Amino acid sequence: MPRPKSKRKERKCLVCGGVTRVAHMGMDVCRACTVFYRRSKGKMYICRSNTRNCKIGEECRQCRLDRLSRIALNGSKAEESDGSQEDRQCNAIFQTLHSPGSQIQPYEGTPMIAKMSERYRVMCETRLTSELSCRFEPPHPLRININDYPIFPASYDTVNRANRIFLTTLLQFGAAIFPEFATFNERDQWTTVTNFFCRFRTFEAAYRANKMFPTEMEKGFQGYTLYFSEDVVDHFYDDCPNSGDMNEAKRVMRGRFKSNLGPHRESIRKINHRHEEFLASLALMFWMTDGLDVSSAVSAVSERYKETILRELHNYYRDQLHLHDYASRLGEVLMFLQTYEQRAGDMDKHLELLRLLNVYSDDTIAYRLTNI
Structure with missing residues (x-):
């Protein structure tokens, strides 16, 4: 018996431009970007255009990370619509990372x-x-x-x-x-x-x-x-x-x-x-x-x-x-x-x-x- 189609409206991810039916971080962000952010925290990539302003969908990891950081920094506290444990854990990481008392990763230059x-x-x-x-x-x-x-x-x-x-x-x-x-x-x-x-x-x-x-x-x-x-x-x-x-x-x-x-x-x-x-x-x-x-x-x-x-x-x-x-x-x-x-x-x-x-x-x- 075929599975019924989801009634959730498809939306465009604000970070990568892909299609998502579930809002993460309280906004229209897809699961792939959410997981990418969790795995990339504390990392630094090279911007493809060296401008830190690549367009959505150009597959620049640094600009993708920047957009996710800005979304997390804005402090959206909305609950994820699917309520999965993985997403709740990920959202907790965002809130901790960008709280006023956030720790800075040690770096020899600073x-x-x-x-x-x-x-x-x-x-x-x-x-x-x-x-x-x-x-x-x-x-x-x-x-x-x-x-x-x-x-x-x-x-x-x-x-x-x-x-x-x-x-x-x-x-x-x-x-x-x-x-x-x-x-x-x-x-x-x-x-x-x-x-x-x-x-x-x-x-x-x-x-x-x-x-x-x-x-x-x-x-x-x-x-x-x-x-x-x-x-x-x-x-x-x-x-x-x-x-x-x-x-x-x-x-x-x-x-x-x-x-x-x-x-x-x-x-x-x-x-x-x-x-x-x-x-x-x-x-x-x-x-x-x-x-x-x-x-x-x-x-x-x-x-x-x-x-x-x-x-x-x-x-x-x-x-x-x-x-x-x-x-x-x-x-x-x-x-x-x-x-x-x-x-x-x-x-x-x-x-x-x-x-x-x-x-x-x-x-x-x-x-x-x-x-x-």
Whole structure:
């Protein structure tokens, strides 16, 4: 007896152009491409046209891998329609590979970036467990997993706690990656880290939001496990111990949210940092000490590490991505970092306004960081 024909509609694979009746990775991707991605993770091929932009169907393995990486990076979490165990395992690999704490495969040309990857993951895990464990009703320990964890609406008190945790982990992060940092006096350590905090917090929040909320551009992060959106504003100050002008504070916060969050997330999405570029950007941000009141020893170490990271970025583009003309891409990544000088200044003004409204007090950690 002949088997009845499947009623599933045939679709074209977004990666290879072949026909597929089953959506993988939450999108129209065929099984062959899904398996290819799983087997090729961590590998590097040679682009047939040397452009990294071959057309779909031209059988270029590198461009096929690039397209799959972009699909996985966009964070689609839809379940596969056939529900097979193999596909569920494959999808779990995608989510782990591209989570904010992803590990970078060791490569002799980028040892600092690889070290950044390892320590960044440790920092993510520490922030995750600390933020969730100090909640009034913490989730079950089985729910505290780096690849699957609850995210709560932000509030005044929870953000203040998250910032304290973040600062502690940043001090540990700096000492673990840069041995010289641990030898600085406390004043130089604090000045370097607090300067880094203001830039890193904004950059990482948008970077992670683009992965966790790829289709919700109105959402952002205020902590590792705290999200922020316009509907959060009305109850943000419910746990604030101060008795300031909360209505005006909410109006200011809502206006800043509308004018800043969407454009900032869109600018990061447009650049679409690879994880290696994200990590290199963190290292360069850490050592943005120009104009700071620090010792000459800090300035000297800063210049040395910036040179090291720039050299590793050159190695990454040339030897790992096999790009011969990467000057424009490198310039784009470096120029983007300059925008955080202005963003840090804008944040100072915003926090000062909230303090004048008696919403933020002198002991609010975010305000103290901008007024050292």
